[in-house]
Amino acid sequence: AQSVTQPDIHITVSEGASLELRCNYSYGATPYLFWYVQSPGQGLQLLLKYFSGDTLVQGIKGFEAEFKRSQSSFNLRKPSVHWSDAAEYFCAVGATSSNTGKLIFGQGTTLQVKP
Amino acid sequence: NAGVTQTPKFRVLKTGQSMTLLCAQDMNHEYMYWYRQDPGMGLRLIHYSVGEGTTAKGEVPDGYNVSRLKKQNFLLGLESAAPSQTSVYFCASNYRGGRSSYNEQFFGPGTRLTVL
Secondary structure, eight states, X not given: XXXXXXXXXXXXXXXXXXXXXXXXXXXXXXXXXXXXXXXXXXXXXXXXXXXSSOXXXXXXXXXXXXXXXXXXXXXXXXXXXXXXXXXXXXEEEEOTTOSSOOOEEOOOEEEEEEO | OOOEXXXXXXXXXXXTOOEEEEEXXXXXXXXXXXXXXXXXXXXXXEEEEEETTEEEEOSSOTTOEEEOSSTTEEEEEESSOOGGXXXXXXXXXXXXXXXXXXXXXXXXXXXXXXXX
């Protein structure tokens, strides 16, 4: 069965600093991978997704993620964090063998940005 | 386009009461999903539907029922609410396109439910 682990429950970074949020997945083949962001009191918004091809994926709001098959990871990065990036971030995985579009979400990482 | 909307936004129930949460989408999406979000547990799939008239169980279906009588609506029912069902409920929809069913899931704003 698929699973997703986000090892960091809470991360604090200073505004302007770089950011990396970790995501590890468990799946027998190459899965479809997603990062979503949730601002307080809001629904989830897609940041980026990986299906195949180039392992470095660009998303919205200046975020990028790199798929590393050997490490079963899909870490999210941003070179310079803005105060508006404070939110909860979810990594999700979908089974390539499925025709339902179902996703398995990680536990989430809360990002706090210090001024 | 309103996207995905959820009704109500907030609700307080007493143990044993019943209620229905409504999800509506105006994007003509085939797939719809109900999740619950609890602190430290991410989003967990309750039920989902791959088309009008079809539903299936997700990861945590016990205590919930669903119906998809119209393509644009996906209803989540609690027949006898329990305190363990206190949560934030999110609906999402997705379109079937290309070679994959894995396109972006669009989320509603959520319903915060408290069961006393």
